[in-house]
Amino acid sequence: MAKTSYARVCIEVDTKCTYPDHATVVLDEKRTFKIPFEYNRKPQKCARCDIFGHNNQNCPKLKEGKEKGRG
Numbered sequence: 001m002a003k004t005s006y007a008r009v010c011i012e013v014d015t016k017c018t019y020p021d022h023a024t025v026v027l028d029e030k031r032t033f034k035i036p037f038e039y040n041r042k043p044q045k046c047a048r049c050d051i052f053g054h055n056n057q058n059c060p061k062l063k064e065g066k067e068k069g070r071g
């Protein structure tokens, strides 16, 4: 079978998303398929602020803490 099939989907993610690289699908309770995922874009997210827009390393709160020196 020299056929390539794919589906492009638009998904909504929250800041807890771990971007899984595959999903396992079971058909007829016996045939199992592993469906790989590719992501066009993974938005930067910050676990500290719980928002998108920057990542943990570039978090403004991280700099604030260091500059003030009081944590």
Ligand SMILES: [Zn+2]
Pocket (backbone or CB within 6 Å): 046, 047, 048, 049, 050, 054, 055, 056, 058, 059, 060, 061
């Ligand atoms: Zn942040």
